[in-house]
């Protein structure tokens with residue numbers, strides 16, 4: 001229970017006024033505003049165990065940030081409940097605040113005009129962290145994130161990647177058991193991204209922190225998360241291990257074949273479809289969702305038996321493709 | 335005995351930001367010097383042309399005007415450049431962090447404002463001593479006047495804190511309504527007597543103003559200082575100021591609660 005997250009039937013509806021287009025429309029909106037309900041999050045249920053890193057995925061507007069805001073206590077749910085480290089976040093915001101750290105990638109909590117280290121000191125005072133402990137933790141974060149080369153710079157002069165690294169450190173300075181990261185690696189180059197991933201792995205594995213992360217970077221998910229929760233249009237689409245998702249969604253393989261004769265007519269085979277063709281190059285993929293699809297070996301056998309080939313290569317589809325298939329299927333199910 | 339929690343050091347935010355930006359301090363110093371010279375010569379000139387006006391002699395009027403410039407320095411810090419105004423936090427969405435810390439936003443705001451005022455006070459005091467030495471400002475008539483002035487100034491700044499707070503709190507609702515805020519700020523400057531002592535305005539204006547909190551911020555303490563309000567009236571004026579503090583304290587507390595509700599219903 002110490003650092004676990006429990007989400008039960010969590011829902012959030014926003015009521016907004018529709019802005020009608022044009023001048024007449026604007027006038028009508030003024031006199032007779034039309035209110036619409038937007039179901040940003042609907043009946044979402046999942047758990048995150050202590051010391052687990054869970055990736056919360058979904059396309060833009062899926063409701064990820066809204067979910068995180070409810071779990072951090074900034075937003076009250078319309079219905080459903082949540083518990084973070086045993087505390088109901090939106091009921092006891094301050095108590096929850098001591099248990100959690102949060103980074104909203106595009107927004108900084110650092111003081112714009114102050115050197116980063118001053119921001120850290122202010123946060124230390126707010127969270128009442130003893131000085132020695134603060135210094136030790138800063139040292140640890142510096143080793144992993146290389147902060148000392150720029151932590152005497154004012155925040156306004158930091159690059160985006162530097163700033164977000166500082167924000168990550170700032171969110172963890174009070175040693176919270178639970179960490180929420182909403183697109184923490186936004187705008188980082190590959191080297192820094194890898195550094196941040198290493199940092200997060202360390203925080204989970206060595207410090208036993210529970211991390212809930214949203215990202216649009218599938219490489220990140222692959223490197224960090226063992227489990228993902230996928231939401232779309234506010235609804236939970238699936239909750240499972242990465243492997244399971246690969247199995248369920250889709251083209252888990254591709255065959256890239258080179259035809260011996262460029263004029264050969266190519267058609268699908270039972271359980272195998274042609275994904276695309278460019279001259280002699282033909283890409284085959286499985287027909288239907290992963291669970292019922294042919295295995296790559298069965299498909300290979302069929303293709304080799306049917307066509308005269310100059311060469312063939314097997315590709316396991318990357319997570320990006322898997323997710324695209326998962327999103328598409330979730331869309332179709334609505 | 336209560337030990338001060340370490341969080342009081344949040345008050346360092348503004349002074350630190352200023353100290354780390356020396357050009358801003360130079361600019362502030364220059365502006366203060368220019369304003370004082372201009373204001374002093376303006377009132378000298380006016381009196382050379384007109385003699386005693388509105389029950390105030392020349393030295394009183396100059397003292398009033400220069401003190402008004404010095405006092406306005408108390409809260410005149412470029413928070414906009416520091417990206418630390420409520421309206422900017424609303425705009426950038428960083429207001430969520432105020433609600434993500436184990437410190438209520440109202441306490442954070444108050445501590446930060448306190449630090450800002452103490453920093454401004456250092457400036458004002460230094461400026462006051464220079465002006466006093468240069469003979470631009472008259473010393474207070476007696477120790478009693480000085481004491482009453484100090485108390486009234488404290489109350490006045492307290493009222494001003496709440497007025498500025500209300501303006502900031504409005505940003506929780508009127509993100510795109512800068513015009514209303516500008517009007518409020520103008521009213522604050524005009525009705526508090528920063529631009530000119532209130533006795534120069536027509537009677538209806540003074541009556542109107544007496545129903546508003548603005549004159550309690552500056553006009554009252556400065557009038558006490560120059561002797562336009564006699565010491566015998568001081569108790570009444572101080573109690574009016576205290577009344578405004580109570581009313582505004584309750585009102586802003588109500589607004590904080592509404593603002594929090596707005597943040598948690600809109601998600602910042």
Ligand SMILES: Nc1ncnc2c1ncn2[C@@H]1O[C@H](COP(=O)(O)OP(=O)(O)OP(=O)(O)O)[C@@H](O)[C@H]1O
Pocket residue numbers: 014015016038039040058059060061062063064065066067599600601
């Ligand atoms: N305060 C609000 N008022 C009205 N609608 C809102 C509000 N906040 C979010 N929404 C709507 O709720 C839906 C979910 O938004 P949310 O920010 O949670 O998406 P997201 O999954 O984080 O997307 P992204 O990947 O783009 O960050 C969107 O359609 C959004 O327009």
Ligand SMILES: [Mg+2]
Pocket residue numbers: 064065066182
């Ligand atoms: Mg988002």
